[in-house]
Amino acid sequence: MPLALSTGHEIGLGVTALVFILFALASSFLFPRYRPDYPGRGLLAFIVIAFVFFFGMLTAVEVFGAESKHHGEAAAAETTTAPAETTTTQQTTTAASTTSATKPAATKVPVSESEFKIVLSSTQLKAGPITFEAKNAGRIPHDLAIKQTGDKTKLIQPGGTSELKVTLKAGTYELYCSVPGHEAAGMKLNITVS
Numbered sequence: 001m002p003l004a005l006s007t008g009h010e011i012g013l014g015v016t017a018l019v020f021i022l023f024a025l026a027s028s029f030l031f032p033r034y035r036p037d038y039p040g041r042g043l044l045a046f047i048v049i050a051f052v053f054f055f056g057m058l059t060a061v062e063v064f065g066a067e068s069k070h071h072g073e074a075a076a077a078e079t080t081t082a083p084a085e086t087t088t089t090q091q092t093t094t095a096a097s098t099t100s101a102t103k104p105a106a107t108k109v110p111v112s113e114s115e116f117k118i119v120l121s122s123t124q125l126k127a128g129p130i131t132f133e134a135k136n137a138g139r140i141p142h143d144l145a146i147k148q149t150g151d152k153t154k155l156i157q158p159g160g161t162s163e164l165k166v167t168l169k170a171g172t173y174e175l176y177c178s179v180p181g182h183e184a185a186g187m188k189l190n191i192t193v194s
């Protein structure tokens, strides 16, 4: 309905202006041509009519013009609302993709090596990504290897550490030290993954 009302007011404003202009033109050109003494005796009447048109025009501009301005503000408000909604949607999408990109963390398993044994806090591990954090607690270099997968760390100096990142399926695996003679000396340990 506001649109129809506004259109009606614009037409009203236009018609009022048209009548006013026609009257002004007629007063200037038409009436003097056919009635040379115009306004003549009707001077007072002419002034009254001119004033009525003048204030009528002012009123028309105020009433109809105000309605048009209101409509304009409403349209401007609608325009500013739309981009705000778009921004919110984009932020939600970004947050969702960030969350889905996060991977499950690997299980961290501390391993202590020394002459000549390998010690874990538990030999029962959960299947999936596992990070063995091998620490050389002995006095000579060692490493940590997994017989079934072939993975192994670099040679770890006394007091040093090295990580071994693997993904293990359910089964039994042997951890050992690949330095010659160390496995036979006792640096081996069976673990169970389930």
Ligand SMILES: [Cu+2]
Pocket: 141, 142, 143, 177, 178, 179, 182, 187
């Ligand atoms: Cu060793």
